[in-house]
Amino acid sequence: MSYSVGQVAGFAGVTVRTLHHYDEIGLLVPGERTYAGHRRYTDTDLDRLQQILFYRELGFPLDEVAALLDDPEADPRAHLRRQHDLLTARIEKLQKMAAAVEHAMEARTMGINLTPEERFEVFGEQNDPEKYAEEAEQRWGDTSEWAESQRRTARYDKEDWKRIKAEADGWNERYTALVAAGEQPSGAAAMELAEEHRQHISRWFYECPPQMHRCLGEMYVSDERFKAYYDAMRPGLAEHLRDAITANADRHTS
Secondary structure (H helix, E strand, O other), X not given: OEEEHHHHHHHHOOOHHHHHHHHHOOOOOOOEEOOOOOEEXXXXXXXXXXXXXXXXXXXXXXXXXXXXXXXXXXXXXXXXXXXXXXXXXXXXXXXXXXXXHHHHHHHHHHOOOOOHHHXXXXXXXXXXXXXXXXXXXXXXXXXXXXXXXXXXXXXXXXXXXXXXXXXXXHHHHHHHHHHHOOOOOOOHHHHHXXXXXXXXXXXXXXXXXXXXXXXXXXXXXXXXXXXXXHHHHOOOHHXXXXXXXXXXXXXXXX
């Protein structure tokens, strides 16, 4: 069984001119010829072409491909092992490239136009807002609040994010001290800090009315990650904040 140059070009997705070139340089010489001198490729030729195209895809120059395929010490299993090693290395490289692209996409999604060094300087490793960007978009991407947050944050620079972080850190310290002092969630001091929390969201990200803030408070307890974040400041702080937010929402909607 043999195939014409046109058939092989169609099988392999290469041009007839490429196959002619491979023949001319001795890289892939057809195993048969017709009486008229036309090239005919055997199954063995197709196997070799497959090897050639594999190495070419990996970026090997044609002279190196020829040396690899014509090495008398090599056997088919050695070629397969080499192909496997090269493919594995390439997959790892592509995965890293894909991760880098995803990282850049998430940064644009969050509207955080900072370098990695700036993000680390402002937020630290644990609180980087890119961390849950994809999940956040999946959960709230079709809401007007998400759209508003994207519009606002797209304009923020490093100094803006520093101010946001400083406000949040200051609030965290004061609320932690309030809980440590034994203040009740329904007390005036706790509700005032809950209101400050709501205003922070409305000022920097999106308009957060009391009822929406109440939903966020419930999420701070039901989502283990938010709960762990707040409870790391002081055990029980997540529930305390949820109750303070609820009390504050009640007084604003009553």
